[in-house]
Amino acid sequence: MIETADAPSSRMIEGAATPAAHSDEPKRVRRGVGRHPRGLPGSALSLGWVALAVVVVLVPLGYLVSLSLMTQGQISAGLLFPAEPAWQNWGNAWNSAIPRGITNSLIAAFLGSLLTLALALPGAWTIVRHRTGGSALSGLILSPWLLPPVVAIIPLLTLLRMLGLINTLPGLTLVYALMNVPVAIWLLDGFIRRIPVEIEEAARLDGAGELQLLRRVVVPVLGPALIAVGVIVVILNYNEFLFATFLTQSEGSQTVPVVLAGMLSERVQDFGRIAASSLLAIIPIFTIAVLLQRHLVEGLTTGAVK
Amino acid sequence: MSTDQRERTRIPPAATFPPQPEASPDAAPTSRRRRAERFQHRLFVTPSVLVLLVLALYPLLFIAAAALSRSSLGQPFQEFTGLQNLRAAAGDPAVQDSMLLGTAYGLGVAAVSTLLGTATAVALWRSVSSGAVLRTLLLLPMIVPPVIVGILFSFIFSPSGGLIDTLLRQFTSFSGSFAVLSDPSWAIIGVAMADVWEWTPLVVLLVFTALLGQDPEILEAAQLDGAQPVQQFFHVTLPTIAGTVAAAFLIRLILAFKVFDLVYVMTSGGPGSSTQVPAYLVWRAALQNFDVGMAAAITLVLAVVVTLVTLPIFHLTKRLRDD
Secondary structure, rough: OOOOOOOHHHHOOOOOOOOOOOOOHHHHHHHHHHHOOOOOOOHHHHHHHHHEEEEEEEEHHHHHHHHHHHOHHHHHHOOOOOOOOOOOOHHOOOOOOOOHHHHHHHHHHHHHHHHHHHHHHHHHHHHHHHOHHHHHHHHHHOHHOOOOOOHHHHHHHHHHHOOOOOOHHHHHHHHHHHOHHHHHHHHHHHHHHHOHHHHHHHHHOOOOOOHHHHHHHHHHHHHHHHHHHHHHHHHHHHOOOHHHHHOOOHHHOOOOHHHHHHHHOOOOOOOOHHHHHHHHHHHHHHHHHOOOOOHHHHHHHHHHOO | OOOEEEEEEEHOOOOOOOHHHHHHEEEEEEEEHHHHHHHHHHHHHHHHHHOOOOHHHHHHHHHOOOOHHEOOOOOOOOEOOOOHHHHHHOHHHHHHHHHHHHHHHHHHHHHHHHHHHHHHHHHHHHHHHOOOHHHHHHHHHHHHHHHHHHHHHHHHHOOOOOOHHHHHHHHHHOOOOOOOHHHHOOHHHHHHHHHHHHHHHHHHHHHHHOOOOOHHHHHHHHHHHHHHHHHHHHHHHHHHHHHHHHHHHHHHHHHHHOOOOHHHHHHOOOOOOOOOOOOHHHOOOOOOOOOOOHHHHHHHHOOOOOOOOHHHHHHHHHHHHHO
């Protein structure tokens, strides 16, 4: 929590020994001593374990890249690395339903996330600050998240059919927007508690109404938190599969996980093309996550464990 | 906490507001204004309440009604059948097996993820100071869509040219074929491995952050008192992160109970019914057999099982965190 909220300069300090030309240097270095007790046995073990963890994370992803550049013949022959890159896999992936799936996914993910934030923020703020709804509301808010989402599918399917939104991207976007409101409220809670009440009180003394307070004080102060929670919700939406399979049966509205799952059920499976398609689907979400990784980490850590 | 203090310094100065005619500070705090505020607060929580109604209450009523009636996907609530569906669901060996499997899978995956994740977080904390690069790296598995994780691990476990198969052939004298996902006792382990790969990083991240957030002064005091590093770890560090570890276990357990995508992509519940986890069973009942009444009854059984399993852990987490 503390590290992520810190200035970038402090994260460059590796260990206790490095001197840092920074104002909070003494505290930092002292803390470093506390965190890295000298002569601790098993430091090599720690490093080894971390290295192993990195390998475990990276090998499957590297294998996917390797597969995406191999022909089916090479894969069956038991090669781990392509003899010569089979770029046609990527061409095939690009000329399939994947790009449209990615576009659909991104639209549903981003619009859904924006709507979720718009719905969740006023509620989260009011629940934290004014206890509107009492303990019943704050206790119940996360309940939909606890059960497998399959539970809500049939009721929601029925509802969407009545609204005429089935098999459309707007329908799916609406479901995503609603689905993540509980999680967004839960994550925002930790951030809202950290706003000093004084600024809100000051604004109130200046005559701000509740809506103005929300718009001109809470939203700007919560800016980074909104990005953090927004990114998490975008990722959840982008990766969602169960609702997407049901609510987007028509080809034009399918999201990328649905398209990929469809590829798996084809009679002749082309590992290379599926691998390339999977990587194409990962690229946008990885880019977003890496660009906003500081927000993402802060959102996960501040929000999930308070 | 120190976090609050740090945050305070980053906050921009509050904007100034044009005084509102009907609610100037002098006239306030009138009861009229307070009533208006309360009205606005209710307005603000209205979307959240509506979401709860649509996402929790409506499905609950729908499921209860479906469980008590003969219902198909196209035509729900055809006729009232009382407890017939529920009795059939609770007495069905396939449902019982699925609940047992789901519980064992959830607890197993959560335990392994929490152990590995905590160990990795501690190792990371001992090795680097902030680990910004490593942290980004660790985020990657969580971000990969579960469908793709399933595809990836299907490839890894594939008996014809998969990663494990190839490595076994190259480095051992093994020459048969080892199809993890078509073996009734190994298939669920294969799914669990994919699940652990995807979500253990979340545990690492949460525990690592808790380790960084330890009060350095307590550690120092322990050091001055001559506590050995190992003692320090068990008496100072471990108690401070215990709450976070428990919370991570709980989050992980809930996620594991919900597993669906991985099973759908990797095994389709098979071979036989060896990977038929509860979410998959509900899905099959409703959308392959179109028996919504039965699916609803299984859902209610599942709700009871999930509650019974998570409640004790929920209370444990709360106790550990309130210390």
